[in-house]
Every structure is written in structure tokens, then in C-alpha cells.
Amino acid sequence: MLTLRPEDIRLDCQAADWRAALEQAAESLQQAGLTAPAYRDGLFQRETQSSTYLGNAIAIPHGTPESREHVHVTGVRVLQFPSGVEWHDGQRVHVLVSIAAQSDEHLDILRQLTHVLDDDSVGQRLAEARSTAEVAALLSKAVVEARLDAETLCLGFPARDARELALAGAARLRQLGCVGNGFVAAVAERELARLGQGLWLATSGQGVEIPALALATPEAELVSGGETVKGVFCLAAQGDAHRGLLERILALLDSGAAELSSADAATVLARLAGESATAHTRLARVLNAHGLHARPAKQLVQVARRQGIPIHVRLAEGGGAAVPTTSLTKVINLGARRGQQLAFSAEGEHAAEALDAVCRAVADGLGEQVMPFDESRERIVPQADAAPAEPLPDNTPHPGVAASPGLAIAPVFVLQTPRFDYPERAADPAEQQRRLQSAIVEGVAQLEALESEARGGEVAQILSMHEEMLQDPELFEAAREGIHEGRSAEAAWWEAIETAAHAQEMLADRLLAERAADLRDVGRRVLGILCNVSLPEPPETPYILVTDDIGPSDVARLDTRRVRGLLTARGGATAHSAILARALGIPAVVGAGERVLTLADGSELILDGERGRVTPAPSAERRAAAEQRLAERQQREAEAWKTRFEEARCRDGHRVEVAANLGNTTHAADAVERGAEAVGLLRTEFLFMAHAQEPDLDTQIAEYREALDALKGRPLVARTLDVGGDKPLPYWPVPKEDNPFLGLRGIRLTLTRPEVLETQLRALLLAAAPDAEGTPRPLRIMLPMVKDVGEFRAARAVFDRLVDEIPPTERATDVQLGVMIEVPSAALLAPTLAPEVDFFSIGTNDLTQYTLAIDRDHPVLSAQADGLHPAVLRLIEMTVAAAHAHGKWVGVCGELASDALAVPVLVGLGVDELSVSARQVPLVKARLREFGLNEARAQAELALGQATSEAVRDALEAR
Template sequence: MLTLRQDDVLLGCRAEHWRDALDQAAESLHAAGLVAPEYRDGLHAREAQSSTFLGNAIAIPHGTPESREHVRATGVRVLQFPEGIEWHDGQRVHVLVTIAAQSDEHLDILRQLTHVLDQDGIAERLAGAERAAEIAELLSKAVVEARLDAETLCLGFPARDHGELALAGAARLRQAECVDAAFVAAVAETAPRALGRGLWLVTSDRGVGVPALALATPAEPLQADGAPVQGVFCLAAQGQAHRGLLERILALLDSDAPETLHRLDADALLARLAGESAAARQRLVTVLNAHGLHARPAKQLIQVARAQGIAVRVRLAEGGSEAVSAASLTKVINLGARRGQQLIFTAEGDGAEAALDAVCRAVEDGLGEHVEPFDAYREPVATEPEDAPALEPLADDVAHPAVAASPGLAIAPAFVLTTPSFDYPARAADPAAERRRLDDAIREGGEQLEALIQHARGGEVSQILSMHEEMLGDPELHQAAREGIDEGASAEAAWWEAIDTAAQAQERLADKLLAERAADLRDVGRRVLGILCRVEMPEPPDHPYILVTDDIGPSDVARLDTSRVRGLLTARGGATAHSAILARALGIPAVVGAGERILTLASGTELILDGERGRVTPAPAAERRQAAEQRLAERRRREAEAWEARFEPARTRDGHRVEVASNLGNTAHAADAVERGAEGVGLLRTEFVFMAHAEMPGLETQIGEYREALDALDGRPLVARTLDVGGDKPLPYWPVPQESNPFLGLRGIRLALTKPEVLETQLKALLMAAAPSAEPKRDARPLRIMLPMVKDVAEFRAARAILDRLFEEIPAGERSDDVQLGVMIEVPSSALLASTLAAEVDFFSVGTNDLTQYTLAIDRDHPELSAQADGLHPSVLRLIEMTVAAAHAEGKWVGVCGELASDATAVPVLVGLGVDELSVSARQVPLVKARLREFDLEEARAQATLALAQATGEAVRDALEAR
């Protein structure tokens, strides 16, 4: 962006004629090395087209697009003419701001200058200035953009009082990077003030980077001090820059909107805050000018607006910019509208429609400039250059690495399913017919989902499909689509616009789980779109196959015929996506994130898909295929034998004891884990208790949940991880500011210690749930509590102090005495400091998923890199080795609860490193027990030594396979 400096200003210039002044301006640019001499002709050509006089004695000469070839560097020169010049349009000019711009940088200067155009006396001050610094300061005042847009709105928040709404608004402003933690703290200390009509306000200027306004509305009716709470404004104040935001609050108070806030979507609410009444007529038009609304087309626009005889207002469609008078040059220029952006014009009263027709037609015609059409209804599609190399096909008989998403081995021909395209008209002439089409398609989509739910296998499948059914029945989606149809859109265009808008609103939330729900919403939307467009998925073959596709939605997975689908292979996706979760629930081996090259496979190509190692081998040679068939037959035999022996203690061939426990995401599944042979629960993710409630669960609620698991375990140990939310997975009632890297932010024990009362309640609930019970008699309830994301001993001590105090406060008969407190080794620093931690903790549990991610600096869900995030990487193994050595030196035990614990190749390595417990999914318990019986401790130690000697994760796997 161009900026004005003191050295850019030339004082005391004189000229008899405006052409002479223009020549001096061109020479100043040339002397500064910014332009070639020929640029002078471009300045004169621009003035011949239209005057560059801006206002308040300022002109802004700049070249034509054709003269940009003479610009050597972007820059600006300001010439002061104290005596003034008669410009060719009859205006008096004292300052020329002469611009050499290689693209559109002059528009930024133009926006900066608009703040001086309405100031009284500015012309005299510019003419009389005796210092260059004074002129630079007058002209280069930074434009502070006050923020109010869809990202600062927090609609339908599940708050219990207006204070929580205020904090939700503050959190939204921090997520938008307008404020910092000091602002949030200030809001927490300030009670909202009643403005009347159900609106409340809280404001602070502490920690404000950008002045901004948030509005949080409640999900359910609220009252405070006997008055209704329709919404709470959270204002980040800064100097005078927020005054316009206050005016917009007043405009809302004067409108009919306050009592109907709960019925307004973000667009309607922004319209009210922009000063538009419900009675205003509205029209949308796209800016076609190559350089946006710069001075010349803006002049044309205001002339058309002034000729209408009624007030016409305009604002940018994107965000929540304030509606301004379309008859004000400075206001229109200050919108900064660029090509492709949409403007919303409004007008009220008699003649409104004709006025809107006139201004919109003028914009469409280019406002005096030649313009190219802009297709507003089609999203730009990224296409590869014509000379871009084609994707290289996968080599035959070579194992290609990807992400292991669901365990198992499959051998079958590929069925390559390409993503369907939906072609439909953007507009339709008969709204009534379009509404009928949409209603029929929604009804048919609901019937399809209901049929899938009836035939679904697995509780998770039914739950997710039921959620899809609820999404499809959302009346707000239906209403948004119908409104689009009423405005002339086709049923397809209106429906997808409603879906995409709702999905984007969810994606703006700093919540990974909600982002996944946005993907589900689009999956629902595509179902209806397919019905409207009569697009049917290709019929799969009637013989066993491996499905190969770019990506797949949850409902597509649920639709799979598991009697024929042997495996799932996708180009995109991660191991935590809903499609991967459902593949595991259905027992379908899956490999994901394999890259676009898999789409070059031809249907019918035979594949070997290894869902445990995350590999796919196309067109295997006879020898490799025979080996895979033997592995598959062996696996089936082992599964049957493992199931029969599932209740036997887990031991190596020579009798070395290694406990095999189950990971649980819900206490209701504890009984199933025991039935599958689990010797305890090695990881209970307690956040499910918190995520299942609309507000913070109390002590009794938590006791009941934890006791269900302890009862089912019948004396087997329970390892419960304390609340692990924040950053990438915040709770709706515990707003956490958006972070640029949530995996390195406020989460786990860090977040819990910011509200120690929450941690205290959870610890108390666990202690009391594990207390001996008289009916039925249950004496032994071993409880192991572990803290997530601990980086050093200080965080552990803070939690230990709370636990020790609870032991003193709770009577002995009402709590468990068999309690251990440990930490998860997920952060490299905790492994490196394991010796200091081991002196104080009772145990370690290694979370290999996060430890691998943080050690290798690879997001395990990254579409291209996730295949390289291998827990068998020697660097990860060395950290595990350090952890085990430190723990055993203090007589403490170590478990592993990440995915590596169920990796058949990794199991002997972990045992050889000295790991005492492996915690895996309940489905994997029998197989891991069986794997332990296949080797002895000496062999395990040899494999661990071999793995530690390798240089890469791939080399580790190759060496272990060769052995």
C-alpha cells in the first residue's frame, strides 16, 4: 500500500496553468526514479478523460492503465501550490497528490484521503503549511476500519444470563483478532447496561486493536433485573473510531428490530444495523469496473443517485459495512468497492423501485467505463494450466503409503467413483413451481435418510444419520431457501445458497467438532441437490470391490453394502473425519488421504488395501497377492482364536505381563469393553460428559456418569482423563477465543487451570463415584486420574494441590482410597522432563497421536502430510524410551493409549521399550492380546533396539517387516 512520507512532499510550487502543474508533477515522479518520461502523457490523458479533482483543494493526478508500462516503481509525490491553480473543471487546487501505481495501489491512497474532504478549513491549512511534515500528516492519517460483520455476530448462543452473552461477544471479537485477553477480562468484570427494548451494552477500551462491535443473542428467552434480554452488544472502543458503531446501535433501537432479533438471520440483522428499515426496498448489483469504484465511476454513480429525487443508500454486501448516501462522493469512494464485490442499494417510499432500477443499471453499464461481464452465479473453478503435467499413475505392485483410518486387510478390484457435478440454472421464472420442487426434494431426501437409519448397522451410524435428518428438517434452512426462490433464484441455487451460508457460519466458529458438522450439513445439502438435478450415483458392481473416491460423506459410508464393500480408499480426508469413524463402526478397512493419484486408477484394477499400515498396492504381482491372501486368511483365523481367548490375561509367549485396556469415549460402552476382554479402561475421555450437556454438568450428573463405567468394570481399573477441551474443540458454554494455532493454545490442563472450580468439581465427582458401594457390595474400585497436555511439573502440582485438598475435605467413606494421579505424555517437553515428573506422579500414559504430531510438526489430519505422521518414527520412540526409563527408575508404570498401541507392528516394539499397559479401542482388545502371545520379551527388546537404530519411520517399518 502507498504511504505518504515527508520526503515525498514538495513545498512552494508555482504554475500559471494546470497543464504546467501537471508537467511539474510528472517531472517530480521521473526525478525520483518512479517513472519514465513518457508517463507524463498518461497524466494528461487521464485528465482528458475526467477531472482528477477530489475536493477540498486536492487533486490526485494518475496515469491511465495503458501508461502503467512506464511505471518503474510504485510511489507518490505531493506538490503544494500555496497560491493555488485554476483546475480545468473550474475548481481551485492547492495540492497535487501525484501517483505512480503499477496496479491499484492508488485506491488505497484515495481511501486515506477521503477523511480530509469533509473537514472545514483543510484547504487553507494545506495552502499555508510551511513544513512538509505538516502536509504529510494532514493527508496520511490512517483509516481505522471499525469492525462489524457476520464474524462479530454470535446468534442463538446458549447463555444462562446476560453476563455470559457479553463474554460470548467478547470471545467473538477476540476470535476476529480485534481485541486481546485484556479486553475479555475487562468485559468479565463489567455488568451489561440496559439500553431499553431488550438490548444491553458492555464496553471497554482495554486491549482493543481494532474498534469493533459484537452482538450476542440468546438461544432461549432471558431476563435480567426483571427486563428482557434480546441481545447484548459488546463494544471495543478506541478513540473516536467507534462512534459510528454507537450510532448504529441507536439506529437499531429506533427500528422495529429489537423485539424480533431471535427471528433475524445474520444478513437481516446486519441490514438493520446498517440503518435499513424493514420497509426499505433492496437491490443487489455487482461492481464490474476493473479498478472498482474509484473517483471517476463514483462520480457517475452519485450523479445518477442525485437525479432520482429520493434518498438512495448503498453498502457492501460482504460484512456489515454501514449504508451510506449514494449521493455522497466521499462516502461512496470510502466503501472501497472492488471488481466482483456486490453492492446493496436501498430506497424507501414512492419511486423506490424506479430509483433502484436506475442506479443498478448504471452500475451494470460500467458507470462510464467499458466493463467486462462478471458471472456472479458461478463459483470460480481452479483449473490447472493447459501445460500442467498430468497426474502420474500409481505404479503397479508397489505399496503406496497413506493414512490408516480403519483397521483390516482387503483384496478386491477397485470401483472408482468420481464426484458428481450438479448443473442447474441460477434463475427461474415460476417461484411457486420452484417451491414445490424444493419441498418434494426435501421430503424425498428425508425418506432416503429414514430408510438408511432403519437399515443402519452400529449405533454411531444411526446417530450421525439421525443428526442429518434433523438438519434436513431445519425450518430456518427451508425459509432461507424459499426467500431465495422468491427473489428469483432456482430451487437448486436457493437451496445450495442456504446450505453454504449455514455451513460457512459454522466453520467460522473455532470448534473442530462444529466444523465437522458443517461438512455434514453440506452432505445433507448435496443429497437434496442430487434429487433436484436428478443426478444419481453410478451403480457399484454386484461383486466384492474396494471403493476408490476423492472423498466420501458420512451418509455415503452408511449406504455402503458391507456384504460387497471390502475396503474404502480416498484421496482426501483424515483419520478423525466422520467417514473414517463410520468405517470403523461398520468394520470396513479404510485408507484415506492417499492423494489425487489414486483417481488415475481404472475401475477393475485389483488392489491390496491395508487399513492397519495405511498402504494400498495396485495390480499386485502373483507372489505379493498370494502373500496378502495368506495374511488375510491368517487374520481371519487369528480373529476367531483371539475372540475365544479374549478373557485370558494378556502375556507374552514367555509369560511377561502387559495389561490390555480399552479406550472409551462414553461410559455406556464400558460393559461392551469388558465383554471383549478389556482388563480395564486405559483412557476414558471425560469430555463426552461435558459435550452432551447444554451447560456445565454439575457434581451429581458427573458422579452418575463415572459410576456407570466403574460399575461395569466390576473392580477393574479406570483411567479417566480430566476434561480435555479448548483450542480446537471448545465447549459452547465455555467460550474460548479463536487462536491461530489451537493445537498450541489454551487447551487441556492449561484451560482447566483457568477455571480451577471446574477441575475441582470433576475431581470430586471421580473420587465420589469410585467410593465403595454397599448395594451391591463393591469394595475395589481402582481409580486412575490423568491430566492432559501437561508440559512440566508445575501444572501437575497445581492439580495435585486440588486433589490433596479434596482428600481432606471428603469423608473417607464417601470417596475412593485407591487413587493414582498421573499425566499424559503428549508434549515433547514432558517426555524430556520425565525424570522430574516421575518423582511426583503416580504413572504416565503416552498419547502417541499428539506426541507424534508435536514431535514431527505434522498435523495428523493434514491432507498431504498425515501419512508421514508415523508413531514408529525413531524420534517418537526415543521419547517413549526416555519416559519409560524415568518412570521405572521411580517404580512407576507407563501405558500407551494412542493409536500406536493397536498397531500390530508396533506392539512388540512398545513392549520391548518397557511399556506396561496398552489401551486400545474395544474392538482391538482381543487382537492385541493375541499379538502379545506371538513373541517373547527377548524378541520384543531386539525389535525395539532395531527400531531405535533407524533414521526414518519408513525405515523402521521396513526393518521390522524384513525381520
């Protein structure tokens, strides 16, 4: 609740313009100890996204979500400008309500301020106020939400007279915690008021905790005292808070209530909301991560106004009154959260078309990037029995996504994902809050115990991150707010988890989007404690774990002495669970589909984490072949590690460089220790994502030099910033796109802000300057998502200018500029690119998905996105031929480079460098030593002659 004290308010402020006023607001928050100085940047960044002008001469400046880390304590500071300040949107402002919010408290503060906007004179009164008490009185108002929803309705009750209906309504309100026994007793003693049209009213203010309205209707036609009884309203009155409920009853009587006695809950709520029986209605679900806050609400109002007819909106699942969509403050005051449905209504000839337009705008996100609403993930409840999936055939390989290399042969243990059943609402907020706090404390203790037993630093780090998530005050505060709105501890907690997870999914790239799984993992841990649900115990003998999906902490709990492999129906190869499986050395196949859950406990399975295949109930011959492969692999891994520092060459001496792909500069030293001869792909976007603001020149230089120093003269291939609509930066918002993978991303995006590209190129050139002894640091700069030579030339112009500007003694002297071949047009036009670039590096992950039109993370099709498809191989062949014709080298930095079957094919196509994950470097080097160049060329020719990726793999395996 917004409560203002005299010390929170500053009178008689003066400012020349809105920027000066905002500087004063930032200073007041900092002086009060609410924020750090850096919060000031968040205030200004918010204004660049959307004006915070609220109405009636009031603006509510607040920071961006990224600036919340600079908030020490949630609070507000009010600044009065009697002479007024012209805001940047042209509005005149007399009062700034400056907000420091650690989560989304500013939305609640905003909703509490909306009452001020109903009074047109308040702006002048705020300007003329001569005391802090007067300003506080104008702004502060305790908001009491009266309750009317489907749960307060008691329809079809078997009553014998009107009084029984009144008591049924009173009892319902008592069950919901709105009233106490005193209210029920008062209703029993009082006479009912006749409203007309067969409706009656029972009301009392005694024992009321929350003002509310119940309606009880009879099961069958009811006549009491000679009059027809269609329903009895039971009103719990409190101050003025129930006045709106009473007004809606009166409006219902004016519009007619004939159908009320036989109506269902949705119809009753619609009529009480003011919708007539002749109105057109539509439902639209809010998809925005933070609900219908100011910016999307403003978009909704603008769309609705363009329709030219009156449109009203309300929360479909509640009993709130419908409000006009032309009123921004009333739309905001609905407080619609993600997942809630809005009910729109309109009357007239063009009502249907107008409602369709408004609902489309809501579905599109109202100017924000949104994720689809998946009911099964938003709310964890038991699901109705679905048709069983068709079992997997015996002794037949089944595809999935290769997530962690290795081969496993063992019986399966099928672990069904737990389901949690819990009530949506609860009556005692204090008890619910206590339960949640206790569950979180227990969850943290569980994670601490797991962390102490964790094997390997990566496991411990992720578990430690989970501990921090559970102790995040924003998560608890969001859940606490839900509890005080009447939700159970379970429902409020899961809503807080889902809101945070969806925000993560929208603000990060594909890899970081899968970190939302971590939030849901810690969420399920607490939910399991609240619901007293635990997982079944696995067998004591070795097994392959089969499950729908698995959280990182579940992987960390696995006993690697017994778990031979991991198979999931869902999930991606970049999720933390997959990363941990690789860290623990557990072979894993993920995203294999629901059919894997039909496997019988104890049945035998062959799991190939390298090829992404599983074979249930294998024949004796297939099992023997797998056992031989397993023994050979174990011996090969041991031998590969011993020879990891040897130069990578084929059996006949043909040289192929083996490099490492890195997402973090700190891992460069580890890559060298594993035998990497270079870094073939440094994903620099992770540096940009690790900062709340764009990293400056010095920060970038320090990061890049860390990797270059660790490489000790080995080459570094750094990809320039590769972000966009599919993986946006929070401080670089881009417009919502229907298909961000085909939109403004990679070099296309950075060319729209050449100063960002220039700073990064400058940082790379300076970081790679020769060391103190004058030894060069080889640097290769790679441009992502280049479609043709025009984009390369635009970036080359910036690069060449910097090379000319920076003295040779201060910059890289061994430097090349190349492009990443991941767009099919770049491969097809390689002959026009090759004369101008210094090298090509082929990103087979994206090249495959663009060539085959299959999203590599698609839950159903991802297994078909195979880089060994002959169409992809032909594009690689064209690229290599064009490069070698001009004396340029070609690398491959996608997953295909570490595929044991693909390695000789790529070498046979003429690839000069293979860049793989650091763990794979020794094995890829060892694989090269198993064949000569002539044999590799024969395998490449064999692969190019096939029609499908399956045929390619079958032919190569047979060879």
C-alpha cells in the same frame, strides 16, 4: 420482515440497572410463549461476549447460538424505559428490542432497524412515545432492496441507437424478474432523458416487481440524433426505494463518466458505488461463519478508524453504494455473508497502507475464529480440466491414513465425486421454494429407506441424525431467505449448508469438526435431487471402492457382500464415514491423495487398513503374500474373540494390561464385553461438548459413575477436560490464536479457571467412591498437555486439597494422579516428573505430531506422521526409563498401541499398558501372545537403530 403488533410492545417499564432490564426482557419473551426459561441464560451470556447496544438509545438483546434450542417461535418483544437504563457499556438505553431467533433472523431484524439510526432524534422520541402504535411506527419499516449488480448490466450491446440500448436494459430487468412486460412497453413508448456526458435515462414505475437499475452500453462508438451515446440507464422505479439508485447516477455525473462506455462490469459498479478512478482499492473476503454481523463489524469499524483517513466499503459482487467504514450501522447493513468479497477504497498518500491493514483484519476474522475459504467446497460446480495427476506405480506400496483395520484384495471401482451445475439466480421464488421442499421430502424418504436396511445400530443412528438435519427448520429457513433474495433453490440450499458446516467446524474439536462432512453429505443428497444427478452403478462382482471422498450415507449404502475395501483421496480417520466403515467391518484407507483416482477400473489392488497402505497391480509374489496374511488374519480374529476374556500376557507370561479408549461413558459396558481389562482413556471433553452450558457437579458424577459401574472394579483412567483454541467450547470462548495446537489448551486452559478443574476433580472423586459393599472403584486421573512439573504441581494442589476435604467414605480410595505425555518437553523432563506423578500415559498421536512438526490430519503430510518414527520411540524409551526408576507404571493410549508392528516394540521399551479402541482389544491381546519379552526387546532395539519410520517398518516386517 419486522412487523410489530400492539401486544409485542410494553410501555413505561422501570429498571434499576441493565441486569434488571434484561431480566424483564427474558420474562416478556417467555410469557409470550416465544422461549423457554433457559433462554434467559443465553441473553446474559451474549452480553458477556459483546454489548448488544445498537445506537440511538436502542439495545437488541438476543441469545447465543447455543441457546437457540430454547426458542419455541421466532419473534420480538419491545420494552420501553422512559427514564432510561444505563447499559453495561455506559450507553443510555430507552428501548429494548428483545429477540428470540431460531437461526440468524436477528441479523435481518437488525438490518431493518438500521434506518432508525440515521435519525438522531429517534431515541428521545422513543422515550417520549405514549402509545404502542407510536413506538411501532418509529421502529417498523418495510425494507425494499433495490437491485444493481453485474447481472443488471448489459455492456457492449450491438445497438443502432439509444432506444435500442434502453430496450436492452429493460429486457435484462425482465429476464431477472425485476419487471414485467408492462415496464418494457412503457420504456418503448417514452422519450429518453438526456443526462449529459453521453448518458441517457429511461424510467418507469409500471410493472415493477423489484426496483432496479440497468445500464446498457454500445458495442461500438454510437452516435444517435447527432449526439454521442455512451450508455443508457434503465431505471425501474418503485416508491422511494429507487431513490438511492437515482442519487448514484447523479453522483456519477458529478465525478465524471468518461470511461464508462468502455469499462468492464467491475469498473462500472465501482464508479456507481462512488469510487473515483484515482482511488486505491483492495478486496477482502469475509470468512466469518455468520458473515459481517455486529461483533466483527464493530471490530472492522475500530480498525478502520485507527487508520486516520476516510475508507469506504461495499460488496464487490453487488452494486450497492460504498459506505463509510466509520459507520457501524451502515457496515452491518451491507449484510455481507461468508465468502462474499468486500471492496475497500481510499484516497491519499497513505491509502495503500491503510487498506492493507483493514484487509488483514478481515482475513484474521475480526476477533472471531475463522476457517479458510475453499471455493471448491463452498460452491459445487463443474471444474475446469486440471492437469492429470501422475498415476501410481504398479506393485509399489502407497501410503494413506489407516481408517478401518483389515486387508482386502480385489479389483477397484473408481467413483468420481459428482459435480452439480446449476444457475446462481432464479426469477420465481415461490417455484424455487416448492422445488426445495419437494427435494428435502424426497431426501428424507431416501434416508428412511436406508435406515430400514441399515446393518448395525451405529449406522442407523447416523442415518437418523441425517434425517434430523434435513428436517432442521433453521437450514430450510436460511435457504428460503436466500431464495427470496433471488437465488436459485440449489444456490440458496448450498449456501445454507456451507454456513452451517463452517459454524460446526469452528465451534467443535477436531473430531466434531469432521461432522461438518455430515452436513455436506445431506446437502449433496438434496442437491443431487434438485439437479437430477445420480451416482453410477457399481459392478456386481466384489470390488474395492475408490473415490475422492465419501459421505456417511454413501458408506451405509455399501453392499458389504461386494465391497471388500474403501480407499479415498481425502478424509480423516475420525470422520463418520471412517467410523461407519469400522462398524461395518470394511477395511479402509483414507487421505491417500489424488493419485489414487488415476487407478483404472478393474485393476487389482491390495488395501491394508491396518498399516494405511495400498498396492496397485501387485506382483504374483506380493499378492500371494497378501492372501496368506488375509487368511491368517481371519483365523486370528476368530481365535482372538474366543480368548478375549483371558488375561493379557506375552508368550512367556510377561504381563501387559490391555485397556480401551472411550469417548462416551455409555460404551464402557461394550468395552468390557470385548475383553477390556480397564478403560485406559476416557475423553471427558465429550461430556462437556454434549451440553449447551458447563455440566454441573451432579451431571458429571452421574456420567462418570455410569462408566465405573460398568467396569465392575476395573480401573478407569479419566483425562481431565482437554479443550482449547483447536477445539473450543461454545460457552467457554477463548481468544483467536494463530496456532491453537501450540496455544491455550488442555491443562494450560483449565488452570486459568481453576473452579472448572476443581468441579471436575471433585466429581471424579465422588463418583469413584466405594460401592455399597465397600468395594473400591479404581480411579486414575490424567492431566493433558502437561509440559513440565510446574503445571502438574498446580493441578496437584487442587487435587490434594479435595482429597483432604472430602471424607474417605464419600470419595475414591484407590486413586492415582498422573500426566499424559504428549508434549516432547514432558518426555525429555520425565526424570523430574516421575518422582511426583503416580503414572504416565503416552498419547502417541499428539506426541508424534509435535515431535515431527506434522499435523496428523494434514491432507498431504498425515501419512508421514508415523508413531514408529525413531525420534518418537526414543521419547517413549526415556519416559519409561524415568517412570520405572521410581516404581511408576506407563501406558500408551494413542493409535500406535493397536498397530500390530508396534505392539512388540512398545512392550520391548517397557510399556506396562496398551489402551486401544474397544474393537481392537481382542486382537491386541492375541498379538501379545505371539512373542516373549526378550523378542520384544530385540525388536525395540532394532527399531531404535533405524533412521526413519519407513526404515523401522521395513526392518520389523523383514524380521
